Amino acid sequence: MDPEDRSRRSRLGATRDGPAPPTTSRCLHCGRGEAVRSPTGALCPGCERAIAAEVQERVWIIQESLRTLKEEPGVPGMLREWDLILAQVEALQQYEARAILTTCPPPSTLLRDFQAQRDVLARLGWA
Numbered sequence: 001m002d003p004e005d006r007s008r009r010s011r012l013g014a015t016r017d018g019p020a021p022p023t024t025s026r027c028l029h030c031g032r033g034e035a036v037r038s039p040t041g042a043l044c045p046g047c048e049r050a051i052a053a054e055v056q057e058r059v060w061i062i063q064e065s066l067r068t069l070k071e072e073p074g075v076p077g078m079l080r081e082w083d084l085i086l087a088q089v090e091a092l093q094q095y096e097a098r099a100i101l102t103t104c105p106p107p108s109t110l111l112r113d114f115q116a117q118r119d120v121l122a123r124l125g126w127a
Ligand SMILES: [Zn+2]
Pocket: 027, 028, 029, 030, 031, 032, 043, 044, 045, 046, 047, 048
């Protein structure tokens, strides 16, 4: 056997050593590295800032709409508010799908609750 060939084969068979690839440093949102641990999960600083601002704004819209709902006299107006709320929660749910924490209870739970309340109202509206 050619000695050069044998040495090449042993090199190929050797296990690669060195540090194990990091498993928690990838940003859950953009997939790049440099993620930091935070209340939202593991995000890079840029995504952390952007998502925190978006979540804050959507939560604010949800709270405002829930307040408006109580003062809204007509069912069509209330349904419009619920649709606005549901759109915000659905947008937050995309983060939940990637294990990024946004609201507590999580968006999927809120969506179920809010959808049920909207359905009750919609049925009343048709009665
Ligand atoms: Zn990121």
